[in-house]
Amino acid sequence: xxxxxxxxxxxxRYGKVTALDHCDFDxxxxxxxxxxxxxxxxxxxxxxxxxxxVIPDEGEVFLEGKKIHxxxxxxxxxxxxxxxxxxxxxxxxxxxxxxxxxxxELRKPGFMGKWMRQLDxxxxxxxxxxxxxxxxxxxxxxxxxxxxxxxGGQRQGVAVARAAAFGSKVIILDEPTAALGVKESxxxxxxxxxxxxxxxxxxxxxxxxxxxxxxxDRIHVHRLGKRLCVINPKDYxxxxxxxxxxxxxxxxxQTEAA
Amino acid sequence: MSSAENTNDGVAKFEVPDRGALGTxxxxxxxxxxxxxxxxxxxxxxxxGLLLGSKFFSPFALTLILQxxxxxxxxxxxxxxxxxxAGIDLSVGAIMVLSSVVMGQFTFRYGIPVEIAIVxxxxxxxxxGFLNGWLIAVMKLPPFIVTLGMWQIALATNFxxxxxxxxxxxxxxxxxxxxxxxxxxxxxxADEAGRGGANFTxxxxxxxxxxxxxxxxxxxxxxxxxxxxxxxxxxxxxxxGVNVKGTLISVYMLSGLICAFAGWALIGRIGSVSPTSGQLxxxxxxxxxxxxxxxxxxxxGSILGMLFGALIVGVFTLGLRLLGADAQWTYLLIGxxxxxxxxxxxxxxxxxx
Numbered sequence: 086x087x088x089x090x091x092x093x094x095x096x097x098r099y100g101k102v103t104a105l106d107h108c109d110f111d112x113x114x115x116x117x118x119x120x121x122x123x124x125x126x127x128x129x130x131x132x133x134x135x136x137x138x139v140i141p142d143e144g145e146v147f148l149e150g151k152k153i154h155x156x157x158x159x160x161x162x163x164x165x166x167x168x169x170x171x172x173x174x175x176x177x178x179x180x181x182x183x184x185x186x187x188x189x190e191l192r193k194p195g196f197m198g199k200w201m202r203q204l205d206x207x208x209x210x211x212x213x214x215x216x217x218x219x220x221x222x223x224x225x226x227x228x229x230x231x232x233x234x235x236x237g238g239q240r241q242g243v244a245v246a247r248a249a250a251f252g253s254k255v256i257i258l259d260e261p262t263a264a265l266g267v268k269e270s271x272x273x274x275x276x277x278x279x280x281x282x283x284x285x286x287x288x289x290x291x292x293x294x295x296x297x298x299x300x301x302d303r304i305h306v307h308r309l310g311k312r313l314c315v316i317n318p319k320d321y322x323x324x325x326x327x328x329x330x331x332x333x334x335x336x337x338x339q340t341e342a343a
Numbered sequence: 344m345s346s347a348e349n350t351n352d353g354v355a356k357f358e359v360p361d362r363g364a365l366g367t368x369x370x371x372x373x374x375x376x377x378x379x380x381x382x383x384x385x386x387x388x389x390x391x392g393l394l395l396g397s398k399f400f401s402p403f404a405l406t407l408i409l410q411x412x413x414x415x416x417x418x419x420x421x422x423x424x425x426x427x428x429a430g431i432d433l434s435v436g437a438i439m440v441l442s443s444v445v446m447g448q449f450t451f452r453y454g455i456p457v458e459i460a461i462v463x464x465x466x467x468x469x470x471x472g473f474l475n476g477w478l479i480a481v482m483k484l485p486p487f488i489v490t491l492g493m494w495q496i497a498l499a500t501n502f503x504x505x506x507x508x509x510x511x512x513x514x515x516x517x518x519x520x521x522x523x524x525x526x527x528x529x530x531x532x533a534d535e536a537g538r539g540g541a542n543f544t545x546x547x548x549x550x551x552x553x554x555x556x557x558x559x560x561x562x563x564x565x566x567x568x569x570x571x572x573x574x575x576x577x578x579x580x581x582x583x584g585v586n587v588k589g590t591l592i593s594v595y596m597l598s599g600l601i602c603a604f605a606g607w608a609l610i611g612r613i614g615s616v617s618p619t620s621g622q623l624x625x626x627x628x629x630x631x632x633x634x635x636x637x638x639x640x641x642x643x644g645s646i647l648g649m650l651f652g653a654l655i656v657g658v659f660t661l662g663l664r665l666l667g668a669d670a671q672w673t674y675l676l677i678g679x680x681x682x683x684x685x686x687x688x689x690x691x692x693x694x695x696x
Contacts, residue, residue, distance in 0.1 A: 089436040159584050174582035176575040178642045183568055188584025190565035231373065 087150055089286055090135060090166070090246045090255050095144035100248045104130035105141065106310035112255065114117040117287045120295040122307030128290055129259070134258055135288075136168045137161035148254065160189075167252030171259045173244045177233035182213040184232050185247045212221065212313075215244070216250045220279055238269025238314055242276060249280045255337050256280060257325070262296055274300055302304065306330055347634070376636045376644045379687055380651035383634075383680070387655060389660035393482035399665055402532060402541035412611055412657040413428045413525075416438075416650055418624045420553050422447040423649045425633050426593050427561075428574040429641025430479060431487035432595070434471065435602050437497035437610045442468040443606030444501050447616030448545040457519040460473020465603045469678030471497055476592035494625065503677030504624050507617040512614030525549060525611030537558065546608040553601070554650045561646060570594060630654060630677060634684045 092110035096103070103128045104231045122128045133139040133148050137155030146153050148164060149309055157317070158168060167250050175184045181294045192198035193205040210228050222242045226264075232240055256305045257275065262270040277300055281287055291297050297304060298318045306313045306329045313329055314336040328334035372378055375453045392400040399405075416436050424431040431460035437650055446464035449455045455463070471493065515522050533540030561567035569590045572580040581587045605624070635652025637644030656677055663673045 158582060162584060167580075170582055170583075172579065174579040175584075176572040176579055176642065178575045179568065181573055184583070187568070187572055187580070190568065202560075202566070204563055204565060204568070206563075216448070234373070236369070327447075 086113055088112055088147075089149055090288075091147040091150075092131070093145050093147075095134050097127075097134055097139060097141050103310055104136060106146075107234045108307075108311045109145070110135060110305070111164055111315075112271050112286055112288060113303070114287055115281070116302040117281050117289055117300050118248065119289045119301035119304045120293075120307055121291065121293060121297060121304060121326060121330055126307045126330075127310040128307050130310075132168075132259065132288065132290060135161075138168075139174055148201065162251070165173065165252060165254035166257065167248035167255070168249045168257040169241075169244045169259065169261060171263065173240055175232050175240065175244060176229055179241055180208045180229045180231055181217075181235075182228045184243065185209070185216070185250060186211045187252070192202070206261055212250070213246075216246045220246050220249065220276055222246060222276075232318055237265050238270065238272050241265065241269070241273050243342060245273070245280065245334065249283070249285065254285070256285055257290075259290045261289070262291065262293055272298065294326060297326075306307050306336070308332060308336075358574065360611045369693070371439070372687070376691070377648035377651060379684070380635045380648045380655060381480060384651045384655050384658065387658045387662070391658060391665075395665050397528065399662060401539065403539045404661065404665070406541045406543060406547075406658040407545045408654065408661050410544055410612075411549075411661065412603055412653045413544065413550045413623070413657070414612055414624065416653045417546075417553060417605040417608055418551040418602060418628040419635075419649045419653050420550075420557055420627075420646060421605070422597040422632050423635075423637055423644070424557070424570065424601075425486070425645045426599050426629075426637050426639060427570050427641060428591060429505070429577075429639075430561045430574075430591075430594075430595050431629070432475065432598055432640070433487070433488060433490040433625050434475065434493040435598065435605075435628055436621050437494045437501065438468050438471045438599050438602040439606040439624055440533075440618060440621045441501040441608060442603035442608070442611050443473065443616055443620075444505045444618050444669055446522060446607060447515070447610065449693070450522065451510055451514070457521045459465075460519075461521065461607060464606060465600060466605025468599040468601075469596050470599070470608065472602070477646075478596030479595065480537065480588040480591035485636055485670045503620050507618055509618070510616040512639070515615065522607070522616070523614065525608035526614065532547065544611065546609040546611055549604070549608060550650075553604075554646055557646050566590070571642050574643075576642070577624040627656070630681060634677075634680050636684060636688060638688050639671060639685070643692075654682075 089113040089209050092108065095105045095108045095110065097105040108127070110131060120128050120131065128138065134141040137158045137160050140156055153164065176187065183223055191205045191209050193203045197203040198205065220242070228329065232243065236242065245261070257313065261273050274296060277287060284301060284334040289297065289301060301318055304316050304326060306316060306317055306326065308330060316337065325334065329336045381471050418439060421435055422432055429621070434517050442464040443465045446460050449460035449463050450457045462649050475489055475493055525544065527545045528542055529538045530542050561570060569580065569585045572583070572585055573590050577587050609621055613620055631653035632649050633639065633652070634655055635644065636647035638647055659676055662675050
């Protein structure tokens with residue numbers, strides 16, 4: 086099977102620090118790929134390199150077999166790759182609907198939209214509500230309430246819903262459960278499963294081993310700026326994964342089949 | 344694919360927190376930020392009306408407040424846009440005066456047709472606004488510093504260029520009356536002797552129209568939403584796909600343009616083109632914005648609130664004068680209102696969990 090998103094020989098240097106050292110990366114269609122690694126291993130650089138947030142010094146990225154060269158996250162977004170940042174990238178004082186459509190607002194058809202530049206609020210609200218309902222988030226009753234009035238888990242839910250609404254090809258989640266409590270983490274994990282069941286592949290960056298082992302189909306272990314190995318969570322334990330990650334244990338040599 | 348069964352309605356429910364009575368008020372104010380200044384405005388009109396009777400509560404006095412508020416209201420609209428992006432524009436007054444001087448001097452020194460001179464004045468204001476915006480958005484300098492500098496630069500340019508000369512009202516009204524068009528008055532409901540009645544100037548109508556149009560633009564267009572998003576959290580806005588630099592530059596340019604219009608309106612208000620006028624416009628506009636409930640930290644508040652804020656100042660000024668109080672009482676009360684408004688703003692912000 087051809088990977089939907091593929092990186093080959095990616096290199097990124099910041100001054101004398103090499104964050105990515107000829108790193109490879111594969112995301113298969115329909116899977117949840119977890120990316121784990123120690124702090125400073127280059128996970129973020131890898132994700133930024135495939136999502137357009139940084140431009141790799143060397144190497145190639147392919148989306149559905151076609152070579153791509155993003156110079157900004159906006160371009161990646163237009164190509165169908167949505168990223169949910171750890172900071173969520175939402176404007177707290179604005180409403181859920183405003184946030185979901187930020188930067189790609191819908192305008193009314195006809196004179197009001199074309200000449201008066203009026204936004205099509207009813208349509209944006211309807212679509213936002215549909216998406217939240219679809220993901221089972223409709224206990225948020227008022228689509229016009231400000232994002233800052235939501236709990237941490239709800240905000241994460243809205244951010245994931247935004248990504249799911251627009252991410253046609255790949256969704257990248259950066260530490261989606263890091264700031265959440267146990268109950269809210271659970272809900273976000275359910276959301277991730279839910280998005281996956283819609284057939285959209287997900288890249289999940291997380292430090293939380295139980296979460297990773299619960300939802301991931303494959304685990305990309307990142308160490309010293311490159312892909313150390315890809316493991317199947319069914320074949321290894323969490324302590325194995327941590328041992329690979331930290332270098333305490335020799336990584337399996339065979340390339341893992343998806 | 345064990346998750347497939349989880350896709351029923353039971354997935355990922357979040358509880359709605361319960362709010363108390365005070366919390367409900369807080370939430371309400373959070374949703375309608377212009378409500379506080381509106382209530383304060385209505386109450387102050389009511390109190391002065393009760394104290395002064397028909398002397399205050401007449402169409403004449405109430406519309407006089409509007410006329411006295413027009414310049415501050417127009418400049419305040421410009422200031423509101425800037426403050427919504429979490430910036431501040433200290434140069435609004437200087438841009439206003441510089442633009443009015445350009446309009447006057449171009450007409451009378453160079454004999455340029457007045458219409459073209461006015462356009463030049465408007466362009467001048469927009470250009471100074473662009474400089475502000477470019478320095479802030481592209482050079483990443485703090486708005487306070489940039490506009491503090493631009494205030495001095497624009498004011499000095501104004502004095503140097505005009506040679507500190509005033510163009511007198513009579514000359515303007517005979518040779519270029521268009522410059523005074525914002526001062527044109529029409530009266531509704533005056534008695535036979537032409538006293539009393541509601542007086543409206545073009546300046547007042549322009550102020551109200553401007554606020555209405557900007558309220559629409561801020562609420563109903565993508566650009567308006569981007570202004571709020573940039574003021575709220577510029578990094579989040581950037582990651583969501585907002586052109587932060589472009590939005591900031593356009594805001595400062597529009598602010599400059601509105602200030603230039605205020606300069607035009609200023610000629611109508613005082614009759615002459617005076618390089619020494621309008622010195623307090625920056626402080627007064629910031630006052631109106633703050634009392635109007637627009638957060639100095641950006642991203643929150645409505646431009647209607649600014650209009651109410653400007654009117655509150657107008658009501659206090661006229662009301663206290665009619666009461667025969669020392670003018671210092673006005674400043675004292677305005678000062679208290681400013682601090683009160685910011686305290687309310689901080690309280691409203693706490694609604695976020």
